[in-house]
Amino acid sequence: MPSDEERGAAPAREAKTPPQNEASTREGNTAMEQSRELTPPPLPPRPLHNLMNDPSASPASLRLSTRSSRPRLLSQATTALSLADAHPPSRSESIGASDTPSSRPVSRKQSPSRTVGSNDPGDQDDSASLKSYAPTRDPRFDGESIIGDISKYVPSPAWKALSSQVERDDPLEQLDPKTDYYSLQIEHEFDEIPPIDADGSNEEALLELWKTKLKHFFILSASGKPIYSRHGDDQLISNYIGIAQTLISFYQGAGDQLKGFTAGDTRFVMLSKGPLNLVAVSRLGESDVQLRTQLESLYMQILSTLTLPSMEKMFSNRPSTDLRRPLAGTDVLLDGLADGFTRGSPSTLLSALECLRLRKTHRQAINDTLLKVRLPGLLYGLIVAAGRLVSVVRPKKHSLHPGDLHLIFNMLFEAGSVKAGGGENWIPLCLPGFNNTGYLYMYVSFFSTLENSVPGSERPSSSGKDDELAIVLISANREGFFELQKMRNDLVAQLEKNGSMAVIKAAIRKGHASCSDIVPNTALRHFLYKSRGNVQFTMPSFEPYYHGLVARRRLMTLYATLHDSIHSRTAHLKVQHCVAHDAVALAWETPLFELYCVAGPQASREALTEGANRVVRWIRREEERVFIIGGAVF
Amino acid sequence: MADSSAPKPSSSVKLVLLGEAAVGKSSLVLRFVNDDFQPNKEPTIGAAFLTQKCQLPTRTIKFEIWDTAGQERFASLAPMYYRNAQAALVVYDITKESSLVKAKHWVAELQRQASPGIVIALVGNKLDLCEDDEEAAEEESSGASATAAADDEEGEESEAAAESTENNDEGNNSTARKVSLKEAKSYADEENLLFFETSAKSGHNVGEVFTAIANAIPETSLKGRNAGAAAGAGTQAALTGANENSRVNLNAASGDGGPKEGCAC
Numbered sequence A: 001m002p003s004d005e006e007r008g009a010a011p012a013r014e015a016k017t018p019p020q021n022e023a024s025t026r027e028g029n030t031a032m033e034q035s036r037e038l039t040p041p042p043l044p045p046r047p048l049h050n051l052m053n054d055p056s057a058s059p060a061s062l063r064l065s066t067r068s069s070r071p072r073l074l075s076q077a078t079t080a081l082s083l084a085d086a087h088p089p090s091r092s093e094s095i096g097a098s099d100t101p102s103s104r105p106v107s108r109k110q111s112p113s114r115t116v117g118s119n120d121p122g123d124q125d126d127s128a129s130l131k132s133y134a135p136t137r138d139p140r141f142d143g144e145s146i147i148g149d150i151s152k153y154v155p156s157p158a159w160k161a162l163s164s165q166v167e168r169d170d171p172l173e174q175l176d177p178k179t180d181y182y183s184l185q186i187e188h189e190f191d192e193i194p195p196i197d198a199d200g201s202n203e204e205a206l207l208e209l210w211k212t213k214l215k216h217f218f219i220l221s222a223s224g225k226p227i228y229s230r231h232g233d234d235q236l237i238s239n240y241i242g243i244a245q246t247l248i249s250f251y252q253g254a255g256d257q258l259k260g261f262t263a264g265d266t267r268f269v270m271l272s273k274g275p276l277n278l279v280a281v282s283r284l285g286e287s288d289v290q291l292r293t294q295l296e297s298l299y300m301q302i303l304s305t306l307t308l309p310s311m312e313k314m315f316s317n318r319p320s321t322d323l324r325r326p327l328a329g330t331d332v333l334l335d336g337l338a339d340g341f342t343r344g345s346p347s348t349l350l351s352a353l354e355c356l357r358l359r360k361t362h363r364q365a366i367n368d369t370l371l372k373v374r375l376p377g378l379l380y381g382l383i384v385a386a387g388r389l390v391s392v393v394r395p396k397k398h399s400l401h402p403g404d405l406h407l408i409f410n411m412l413f414e415a416g417s418v419k420a421g422g423g424e425n426w427i428p429l430c431l432p433g434f435n436n437t438g439y440l441y442m443y444v445s446f447f448s449t450l451e452n453s454v455p456g457s458e459r460p461s462s463s464g465k466d467d468e469l470a471i472v473l474i475s476a477n478r479e480g481f482f483e484l485q486k487m488r489n490d491l492v493a494q495l496e497k498n499g500s501m502a503v504i505k506a507a508i509r510k511g512h513a514s515c516s517d518i519v520p521n522t523a524l525r526h527f528l529y530k531s532r533g534n535v536q537f538t539m540p541s542f543e544p545y546y547h548g549l550v551a552r553r554r555l556m557t558l559y560a561t562l563h564d565s566i567h568s569r570t571a572h573l574k575v576q577h578c579v580a581h582d583a584v585a586l587a588w589e590t591p592l593f594e595l596y597c598v599a600g601p602q603a604s605r606e607a608l609t610e611g612a613n614r615v616v617r618w619i620r621r622e623e624e625r626v627f628i629i630g631g632a633v634f
Numbered sequence B: 001m002a003d004s005s006a007p008k009p010s011s012s013v014k015l016v017l018l019g020e021a022a023v024g025k026s027s028l029v030l031r032f033v034n035d036d037f038q039p040n041k042e043p044t045i046g047a048a049f050l051t052q053k054c055q056l057p058t059r060t061i062k063f064e065i066w067d068t069a070g071q072e073r074f075a076s077l078a079p080m081y082y083r084n085a086q087a088a089l090v091v092y093d094i095t096k097e098s099s100l101v102k103a104k105h106w107v108a109e110l111q112r113q114a115s116p117g118i119v120i121a122l123v124g125n126k127l128d129l130c131e132d133d134e135e136a137a138e139e140e141s142s143g144a145s146a147t148a149a150a151d152d153e154e155g156e157e158s159e160a161a162a163e164s165t166e167n168n169d170e171g172n173n174s175t176a177r178k179v180s181l182k183e184a185k186s187y188a189d190e191e192n193l194l195f196f197e198t199s200a201k202s203g204h205n206v207g208e209v210f211t212a213i214a215n216a217i218p219e220t221s222l223k224g225r226n227a228g229a230a231a232g233a234g235t236q237a238a239l240t241g242a243n244e245n246s247r248v249n250l251n252a253a254s255g256d257g258g259p260k261e262g263c264a265c
Ligand SMILES: Nc1nc2c(ncn2[C@@H]2O[C@H](COP(=O)(O)OP(=O)(O)OP(=O)(O)O)[C@@H](O)[C@H]2O)c(=O)[nH]1
Pocket: A329, B019, B020, B021, B022, B023, B024, B025, B026, B027, B028, B038, B039, B040, B041, B042, B043, B044, B045, B068, B069, B070, B071, B125, B126, B127, B128, B129, B166, B167, B168, B169, B198, B199, B200, B201, B202
């Protein structure tokens, strides 16, 4: 619909037009309800009436607020962006919900509407003023927009360091020594802590080293036995495990679960799961919700190794069971997950998967091939390229849980054991989202996608992550290896024959498109777009703006902040705009998608808004290329 | 050295690797298949399936290798892998005593449960960690006591070296050896096993293990595309040193003395 596109291009003018576009007629609330369940979901019925009754379901484009009722002071100190015109005041539910001040998003000190990147805490204190509170109490604004508000956010030192690392537009800006220390630390975050000497002489020094880590994860049994720690061995951390155990059991004894607390600039979050207690400790400014999601994922990995019934049985037989033994070797997988969280993973943040961008006809050909070579023993089949999904084949009645897929991807692409070995693998694993009581068996074979590699040949062991293509076939039959091996051979032969393999390899080699390829001449530097119905996301390359660990972590922290701001329980935000000295960013949520955009510090909010609108239009055009819709279902 | 001009009879051999976690099973396979070594190899999950050809003077052996995970929770899956195997490589770590105990358990299980003709090789890996011992290999009973003595002298340093065998590559320390050559060798002789000490890191003796296994597989149990032709080559195969109908101990000379010919590795 060209008219839609034009409308988007001139957002401010079209203020009164209720949005109607093709995306909105295809997707509806039903899609959302199904979204959690599977990737990709079967195409849901598309209720057209949604659109008529609930204009908020699909804002066609983002508009700068033109509401004159907005208090003036908001618009100069901070930047406001509003969907006001897409949400007629008749949307009483969101207005009603925000009648009391308590409905204002308040999570913890990094509250949703913070503005990031300021380096001088003093500057925040004296500007902590009415302006940050008054407007959000006005029910009219809740549910449409919240302002990036400088005053109430006190950035954590880690965040300050990360933001100051990469881009300093203000040459006069100063780094205090502590800030410098944090930015150095992230570079050493993943360095291993050596073991304690036999005479314990280096214990003190090692503990100091241990304390420099910006992020910790612990898992302990209900009886206080250490099961996992990302950094430091049992001996080194036993005191701390003891303290954690004491705290947790004290509150449990009082019938009042300890969920989290803050000490200095460090946030502690606890999650209790049956016989296990999991603890996350972060100085990276993540929200409780985000940390808890990370802990859930670690817990799923444990279930994936043991299955729920067998873990419960171990503990009911012997409450003092040492789970380290049955879990032996799982540390690398937990480390892989943990480090992914610390580096910042869009996939975890959004609880969604990324797909390889392919033409619809190409993807269809691959799906057809999968269905053609399918053997009866197959439950799920995946083709995964460099951590991105190419295609899925699955039975109609079973879906794939994004959490399960995350565990598989972590095993294949983060932990080295499967990938590095060469050859084919046969891996028993439990997919807890699918069924946490039993094992499935996973056939995995990797290919190099380098130009002149012989198909199916052993990979050069040095080949990097980005040219890896994996075929993953899952069966419930533990003797099914050779059946699935045959299927894989047939699959590869067919894909070679019909040219799909070449298409896949070319797409992998091409990598992510840069942001300026997707939306030329844009102010945007990066974005994350999550399709809620498909439980998938897409993004451009991190290059050239976010090169390296520090820059990437900094970007992910910004995304995490935005994400938090539109997801915290009390938030009714649809658009969140955030200004920092090194970036301007916005989050935009609709029932169909979540979009997070980041532009350079000089970008105007108009430019940012325009970029966001263009991304949405691009997605609308490319939807069936960047997302797997339906997949191969049998 | 293999003469590739004339097509040789080829047959496949199913081989399984068993042994305690972290003794170096995957590393041995990686050395054999890719001639590569990774200092910090992660534990195998489940099992890996690899193939590699081995050229003998008279025939080509295609190994179909199951590299199993040593972690205890995977032990119940092992029968699936050794059930049809014609050969097994039972690996222990010469710097870790418990790993030989575990190896003996595997040997016993194989003798009880695997197919009767299975060729078993006992392999003591990580020889590079105790290279100094090798000169004194003849008198390693004294090597053991030297270990104890050195412990006293060097205190925590040597202990640390011994304890971190799993990921310490710099521990080239004569105190690292915890399983004497003599002990393992006499056990292997008793049980009629092939026996080697290897280093996946240096590649020492790795090819030899597989060649010895290839030679030790009874001709009659070889099936393959050219099985008919292979029968004719039987006498020649016997001349290479492998006695077809037996589990001859190929490494009487131990260590370096193993057959050197022909593995494509
Ligand atoms: N110095 C030395 N280290 C070795 C040697 N072989 C293996 N390693 C190291 O020992 C560790 C374990 O090796 P793996 O090959 O993974 O052991 P594995 O037997 O396959 O272990 P699982 O798969 O868990 O059963 C790795 O860090 C290897 O680098 C060797 O010959 N010398």
